[in-house]
Amino acid sequence: MTRASGPERIIRRLLRVNHSGEHGAVAIYSSQIAKAKTRYPEILPWLEETLSHELQHRAAFLEAMPSRSAKPCRAMYVWKYGGAILGRITSLFGKNGVMICTAAVERTVHRHLAEQLSFLQKHDPALAETVSRILIEEGQHLETAERQHNRNSVFAKLLSGAVSFSTEMLILVSTRGDSLRLSRALQST
Numbered sequence: 001m002t003r004a005s006g007p008e009r010i011i012r013r014l015l016r017v018n019h020s021g022e023h024g025a026v027a028i029y030s031s032q033i034a035k036a037k038t039r040y041p042e043i044l045p046w047l048e049e050t051l052s053h054e055l056q057h058r059a060a061f062l063e064a065m066p067s068r069s070a071k072p073c074r075a076m077y078v079w080k081y082g083g084a085i086l087g088r089i090t091s092l093f094g095k096n097g098v099m100i101c102t103a104a105v106e107r108t109v110h111r112h113l114a115e116q117l118s119f120l121q122k123h124d125p126a127l128a129e130t131v132s133r134i135l136i137e138e139g140q141h142l143e144t145a146e147r148q149h150n151r152n153s154v155f156a157k158l159l160s161g162a163v164s165f166s167t168e169m170l171i172l173v174s175t176r177g178d179s180l181r182l183s184r185a186l187q188s189t
């Protein structure tokens, strides 16, 4: 089997990282929804609508894979437990904890997607279009989550930092370290 070099290979890796990130968002929102049903029903409609977007994002990246010879990460199962643990722990801190977690996860996903845009516009305009469309929704999720919690408290900063770190670690583990190498590759292109 020949190993395609350059942009095609980077695009396959981007798709794997993006699909993994969306899979993580689905896992985290699903876990938060389970808790919100009994504890914070007022944010349930928003969480459910946001989960429906994340499911569409994950499906869009999965759909883009076959024509680019890409496959999902084999370690996606880490999200089953990692996402559930992250969602559960942050929901222990109430509605504020849920929104701090949501904002931190969305910020991480948004950053991963935004850093790919100029590369994709140059090498895969169709995928760039998909990423741009998803970025708009991720931006709305982030904006809503940020509006609904106090970002300036020490607690919010600590929890937000812990969630961002955990999300990056889960993406790193599920992609077997490729998310970090890919970030460096994009910065050098």
Ligand SMILES: [Fe+2]
Binding pocket: 022, 025, 053, 054, 057, 058, 109, 134, 138
């Ligand atoms: Fe998403």
Ligand SMILES: [Fe+2]
Binding pocket: 025, 054, 106, 109, 137, 138, 141
């Ligand atoms: Fe999102």
